[in-house]
Amino acid sequence: MTGLVVCVAVLAMASAYGVLQRRRSGRIRVRGRDDGKRLGPAELGTDLGERATLVQFSSAFCAPCRATRRVLGEVADMVPGVAHVEIDAEKHLDLVRELDILKTPTVLVLDADGRVVRRAIGQPRRADVIAALGEAV
Numbered sequence: 721m722t723g724l725v726v727c728v729a730v731l732a733m734a735s736a737y738g739v740l741q742r743r744r745s746g747r748i749r750v751r752g753r754d755d756g757k758r759l760g761p762a763e764l765g766t767d768l769g770e771r772a773t774l775v776q777f778s779s780a781f782c783a784p785c786r787a788t789r790r791v792l793g794e795v796a797d798m799v800p801g802v803a804h805v806e807i808d809a810e811k812h813l814d815l816v817r818e819l820d821i822l823k824t825p826t827v828l829v830l831d832a833d834g835r836v837v838r839r840a841i842g843q844p845r846r847a848d849v850i851a852a853l854g855e856a857v
Contacts, residue, residue, distance in 0.1 A: 758834045763815055769796075769803030772853050773830040777809045777821045784843040788825040795849045802853060829853065 759775065761767050774792045778785035789806060796804035809816050809824050819828070822841070829838035829852050838852045 757819065757836045759828070759830060759836070760834050764805050764807070766805055767803070768830065768832065768834050769801055771799075771801030771832055772803075773834070774802065774804045774849065774853075775828040775830060776804065776806045777812075777816065777819075777824055777826045777828075778806055779809050779824045782824045785825045788827065788843045791844065791846050792827065792849065795846060795853070799850065799853055 759768075759773075764773070764775065774796060776785070776788055776792055778789070789804075792804045792806075796802045807815065809821060815821075819836070825841075825843060827840040827844055827849075828836050829840075829849075831837050840848070840852075
């Protein structure tokens with residue numbers, strides 16, 4: 721009987737953890753450690769957007785990265801002055817360490833000056849990205 725109670729408790733805790741992780745994944749939020757961090761054309765390999773830039777850190781075998789690429793590309797096409805840049809995390813490890821990127825996909829929202837104003841870890845939803853751009857501009 722004790723084994724059954726332990727098994728049920730472990731399953732309940734694992735389920736609660738999974739639900740919390742799923743709710744947090746892809747949410748775009750402000751992170752205090754990003755204050756003052758800037759990215760420019762030298763780091764990105766391309767020019768910044770006139771209003772904002774969506775920077776996506778991806779890896780080769782990341783399935784959510786492909787979906788994130790599609791969502792961010794659609795948002796960049798819909799919102800004037802917004803650029804989408806995808807960076808291969810494996811090829812830019814120095815930048816990954818500097819920006820504290822721990823998981824792919826990670827999306828950074830940059831303002832027109834290249835300051836990091838928002839961050840999403842995981843696949844963000846289109847509506848959340850558009851809302852974050854409204855707050856960043």
